[in-house]
Amino acid sequence: MDFFRFFSRSEKNSKNVAKERLKLVLIHDRANVSPRFLEMIKGDIIRVISDYMVIDEEGLDIKLTRTRKDSDSSPISALVANIPILKMKEDSIK
Template sequence: MDLFKLFGRSDNKSKNVAKERLKLVLIHDRANISPHFLEILKGDIIRVISDYMVIDEEGLDIKLTRTRRESDNTPIPALIANIPILKMKEGSMK
């Protein structure tokens, strides 16, 4: 058994996790959006969507990332929301 390979895998995973976290910090910083503001935005999104459907708030995942604009390929911040919908509320589909 090669202990270096065993420990190397763990280091590689930790390295990737740290790299992803750093990317998120940089994106928040460049977009001038604080984590507190993102939490407020998340709460607002939950309130609005909850008027129309029942959602799984624990499974909710909202994050800020970077994407490229189609027209000129300029990098821009993007808000990505994964919102598990449990069911539509009665009377919301008029």
């Protein structure tokens, strides 16, 4: 489920749109975080990562998902970030 594409206008049938919205609501409800909170996290991640590398901010994908612990298989929330790196900054390599 792509959180940021959720709000974009694309050609999807209403069944799939409703299914994605329900998944989003359930995940956010279980993790007790709002879309605004995720946007704040995204901004913080961009600021920190940008100190060390040039990234494609448009390609940045952050989502909240549910997974299971390896130790006891209990469900936990996970923040997943896909950050396209364009290049390392020269002053951060030293």
